[in-house]
Amino acid sequence: MSELLPNYAAGRWQTAGDAGTPLVDPVLGTELVRVSNTGLDLGEAFSFAREQGGAALRALTYRQRAALLGEVVKVLQAKRDAYYEIATANSGTTKKDSAVDIDGGIFTLGQYARWGDSLGDARVLLDGEPARLGKDPAFQSQHVLAPTRGVALFINAFNFPSWGLWEKAGPALLSGVPVIVKPATATAWLTQRMVADVVEAGILPAGALSVICGSSRGLMDQLQPFDVVSFTGSAETGAVIRSHPAVAERSVRCNIEADSLNSALLLPDAAPGTEAFDLLVAEVVREMTVKSGQKCTAIRRVFVPRAFYEAAADAISAKLRKTTVGNPRNDAVRMGSLVSREQLDAVRAGLAFLREQAEVLHDGGAQPLVDADPAIAACIGPTLLGARDPHAADRVHRFEVFGPASTLMPYDSLDEACALIRRGDGSLVSSVYGTDAQAIADAALALADSHGRVHAISPEVAALNTGHGNVMPMSLHGGPGRAGGGEELGGLRALNFYHRRCAVQASTAALGRLAANGTHPAR
């Protein structure tokens, strides 16, 4: 049997008493390690983090905590090679795809170290300026954001074992809030290893960072009113979390990032042959194939003017045909595997479900694999579907195939296109391709209320394009409705989730003393 990974909780390594659940190489089918938290004292784990970790972190200033994040970055950077090895083995990703998770996570943490340093030696964030409560300026109201006196529980998704930890832990730790991370079992290894390296380096105070692998059973029961929980994953599990008594009755603050049907929109001026057209085609292909389409931000729906439908179908399909799929250890492979055979089955079933309402423009389902056994490897080529009547094809607006798949649709008017995009009932991101600045601004404004991010690419910024699906720490990550209603990142806005807003009504003299402990976060 493979190694049973220990959990780090209550300030010590703890190994479960049972055999645990094996983690598997999705390309080779071999067992890698095992995880379990059976027998772990969750009550002790949470109260240790809340009391020891919280008190130690709150005793520091923002700048001091930012310096700790900077030290963590150094540790992670020094161990990158080991992380790439784990990612290849456990996630089946190519080196380029592993980088999105590993280097993306380290980059994001580094950003919070820098931004945190800019907050200086403050202990509370000032929210706006004092406001008079009457005509006399001697009695005023000053809003502050104070770090919450609880733990942050992260229940994370399988597709970003590194980035998913650090994009949340950066803002939490900077806020003075201890973290308990429960990685998705399928890829828990990388998360556990990164936490182990940070623990070994002795950077963070005891209780500041814990990792509990295996089942999530019982974790929510531990949450108390000043704790917060952040979940990334399916809408079904999100609904269970939101209905849990911790959230429903104890008002535990809850951030959910769930499946969404993200879209790309080609504006009418971006005809075939224009650079804007080519930019959309390249981005759709990239989004379909990066991490085998296993990104919550991936483009699932592509809207183009009806006259450009055939040209778009041809151009995207031509590029997809060149995508080599298989063992990521082979340098000829551009797209690795899905996370598991179960995920492969789900993708196949999902494609069959959508095909009942869509035509197949490019079928990657039977594509030969490079250096991988199709009976074992969780690999599948990319598939482009098409729905010439996007109003009738309701499934493509509500059902997500979490793999290398997308659906092309034609539109007749921009208003119609925006209405069709909104049929996703809220998404993480929509990207817009065109040349005219006013048309781009108008589309962004029309889509802003139903998306956490609108990504607009015109030829003059093509070289600067950070990518539709790439989550930059400067920009909000989250989305309304189906996307879960959460908000992450967005620069120092991310700290809001870990702080409580309070209006202090007091004499202007007392507010001056209060402000001496605070700082205004830059926006």
Add this chain to the structure above:
Amino acid sequence: MSELLPNYAAGRWQTAGDAGTPLVDPVLGTELVRVSNTGLDLGEAFSFAREQGGAALRALTYRQRAALLGEVVKVLQAKRDAYYEIATANSGTTKKDSAVDIDGGIFTLGQYARWGDSLGDARVLLDGEPARLGKDPAFQSQHVLAPTRGVALFINAFNFPSWGLWEKAGPALLSGVPVIVKPATATAWLTQRMVADVVEAGILPAGALSVICGSSRGLMDQLQPFDVVSFTGSAETGAVIRSHPAVAERSVRCNIEADSLNSALLLPDAAPGTEAFDLLVAEVVREMTVKSGQKCTAIRRVFVPRAFYEAAADAISAKLRKTTVGNPRNDAVRMGSLVSREQLDAVRAGLAFLREQAEVLHDGGAQPLVDADPAIAACIGPTLLGARDPHAADRVHRFEVFGPASTLMPYDSLDEACALIRRGDGSLVSSVYGTDAQAIADAALALADSHGRVHAISPEVAALNTGHGNVMPMSLHGGPGRAGGGEELGGLRALNFYHRRCAVQASTAALGRLAANGTHPAR
């Protein structure tokens, strides 16, 4: 039978088909009017508001919508006398107490009219400045707040039929979001009348403001992903709302303001005989008696240094003894009735429950009533309890008697006092009384994370004191944990709930075009 009040929904007055539920004068016991929504087509009501009302409001700018609010203020001001008559009859409140609800609501709406005007003719709010996504300044991220494309459902509490409507409707309508209000049945009359007056004046676009009286059954089922719901009331109902599929599955944004165990804290320098001591005593008495203690912000727990316990008990009791209770139509009466006999029974039962862990310092339970029949009127005098061992008396930290009642407790150290206050598991407001600016700032900072508001009174601002329980629109209203986790008011911060934050990543040229439609809200 009394008049059956019609509902205003889908742009027309609609009267239910059944007899409805009677509303009663809580002092005289007489029936006033009746309410029901039996047979109302809720689907039509919500889609009319969402589509007609939403589109019409979004077609206006913030300044134009603010002007509408200003017109509504004028209508309400012109009808004040009628509102006071309804309040006396239906809420049993003295004129002074009715003012808190009626004039407080109109004042708050007027503030949003003024603040909204300052936003100018914009259609979207800009959130911060553009941030570079790399070194090149040509591609940036600009966060915006865009009005949500849905309806705002308000499920309101009985104690503020006017203020509870307008403090929410002001920010919602200013944001371009149509409102459907479901007032608490016991006091629905005033809400219904105010909406009727506004409808008759023809100020707002069709679908912008609807009122549905009676049962809340089926209302939540109507909510779709871009809608929002705001609830004020019991924690039990709050939990039901938060667990409803609309919230749990469709991510409908939800704001809850629930019961909380608010506190007052006397600092060690505020000995008996000082002005700060007298300020606490006056405020506790005011909070216990205004609206017969039926305020979600009322002081339920009073913490004083152990050496001052007896003096505080004596001083508060002495003032309570002078409080005349009974029929608010009699000018000699300082405190009117509770909202109903059911509420009276609940207060009596709650007091009995707390008394098992507390001593009675002043018993108003048997106080003779002025001009009211104790067999009919829902009147009861104020009761001050005391718990000399506040650690053992767990009930006073978690069980709220929603009436003229409070519990005095001694503390030995400030850290202990703050820990005891936090045993409320999150409250709307805590007030602090003392003279030293630094001590006040320190206490405010210690209490900020577990409260939506800290209200600090020192002698030099005594004359400017806006009141512990008085909710000023400039300051946040809400609180973590037991208080429901919501955020209302706080100046233009209130608009956040009705807007969706979105990061627009685009060329700096396109962001410039976008910004031409927007404005930065002042903080």
